[in-house]
Amino acid sequence: MNILFDLNHPVDVNFFKQVIFLLKSQEHNVIITYRPRGKLQKIIDYELSDFNCTPIGGHYKVFVFKVLGQLYRDVIMCKFQRKNKIDLSVCFGSTNAISSWLNNIPYLAFDDDIEYKIPFYHANIFSTRHIMPDRITFTNSKTHKYKGFKELAYLHPNYFTPKETELAKYGIKENYYVFIREIANVSLNYKKENKCIRDIIKALKLKGYQIVISLEDENLEKSLKDDCIILEEPVTDIYSIIKFSKFVISSGDTMAREACLLGTPCIYTGGREMVMNSELIEMGAMFKADDLKNVIEQIDVLSISKTRSDIERQINHMIRTTWEDTTSVILKHIRSCS
Numbered sequence: 001m002n003i004l005f006d007l008n009h010p011v012d013v014n015f016f017k018q019v020i021f022l023l024k025s026q027e028h029n030v031i032i033t034y035r036p037r038g039k040l041q042k043i044i045d046y047e048l049s050d051f052n053c054t055p056i057g058g059h060y061k062v063f064v065f066k067v068l069g070q071l072y073r074d075v076i077m078c079k080f081q082r083k084n085k086i087d088l089s090v091c092f093g094s095t096n097a098i099s100s101w102l103n104n105i106p107y108l109a110f111d112d113d114i115e116y117k118i119p120f121y122h123a124n125i126f127s128t129r130h131i132m133p134d135r136i137t138f139t140n141s142k143t144h145k146y147k148g149f150k151e152l153a154y155l156h157p158n159y160f161t162p163k164e165t166e167l168a169k170y171g172i173k174e175n176y177y178v179f180i181r182e183i184a185n186v187s188l189n190y191k192k193e194n195k196c197i198r199d200i201i202k203a204l205k206l207k208g209y210q211i212v213i214s215l216e217d218e219n220l221e222k223s224l225k226d227d228c229i230i231l232e233e234p235v236t237d238i239y240s241i242i243k244f245s246k247f248v249i250s251s252g253d254t255m256a257r258e259a260c261l262l263g264t265p266c267i268y269t270g271g272r273e274m275v276m277n278s279e280l281i282e283m284g285a286m287f288k289a290d291d292l293k294n295v296i297e298q299i300d301v302l303s304i305s306k307t308r309s310d311i312e313r314q315i316n317h318m319i320r321t322t323w324e325d326t327t328s329v330i331l332k333h334i335r336s337c338s
Helices: 010-027 039-045 062-082 095-100 117-126 164-170 195-206 218-224 238-243 252-259 273-283 292-303 308-319 324-335
Strands: 001-006 027-036 090-093 108-110 129-135 142-147 177-182 210-215 248-250 266-268 284-287
Touching: 001 010, 010 027, 010 039, 010 090, 010 108, 010 324, 027 039, 027 308, 039 248, 062 095, 090 324, 095 117, 095 195, 095 266, 108 117, 108 324, 129 210, 129 308, 129 324, 164 266, 177 252, 195 210, 195 292, 210 218, 238 252, 252 266, 252 308, 266 292, 273 284, 273 308, 284 292, 308 324
Parallel strands: 001 027, 001 090, 090 108, 108 129, 129 142, 177 210, 177 248, 248 266, 266 284
Antiparallel strands: none
């Protein structure tokens, strides 16, 4: 069976990676395409070096160019699918939707972002199945629900075991550092050349923390390198670094959830209201901060808080009893469409 996986974000690699290698071991012909953007190329080269992955299209920031770029990519993808005789198309979101529909190829669209309405409904219209966590209340004849989070496709204990030995590579110790993930153009409303992130770093240093930071905006590296350990992609085991940090500050919603699902409290600065964050906020694992004052207040709380063990217990209990192994969910749908 020729199964196409179309990857468009770094997290897509993690989301599908377990399934991709398992299908390959079962002698399916796995074909991988991706949209070149940010550090995705480096991550694919590192994580999926056994596959001849094909770049298709480009990444644009302006809405009009995004639409035109997607339509052009659909044309190229149509030809690619026909040439490679694709039997099943799998994607996170909508980026392979129209081409699969035009070629009459079964299309599995996984999703967790109903707030991003245009891609969400685009995926729903053209997909064969639209698969999402049950916290999302939208439903129709195409939707299939599962309990949990997309991030448990790779952070479930069936696939991930944190390694404290990873910390030695960076000269850091458990609970003595804070991990920051900074997404370009998504985080707090920075002014004066990202003064906000510098104020956050200053507050952390005053409390004696080392700071490990993952940056999307490479222009910030030069100004932050003296105060932070800046990670270079690809990172061998970024989730162990997140797991053993005192807490995480993330402007990216995916990494904010990743931290919480590892049992590490997170201050989310991304500003988005997302249904997929609500359960973690209710549990006290995620703290939503809307401005610099909120961030500083939460830093103070988490620096003296002893609730981390409670958060870990709650998360582990939900993984054992309620939330599904998302990789198993992906496989179930692929097999049922085979």
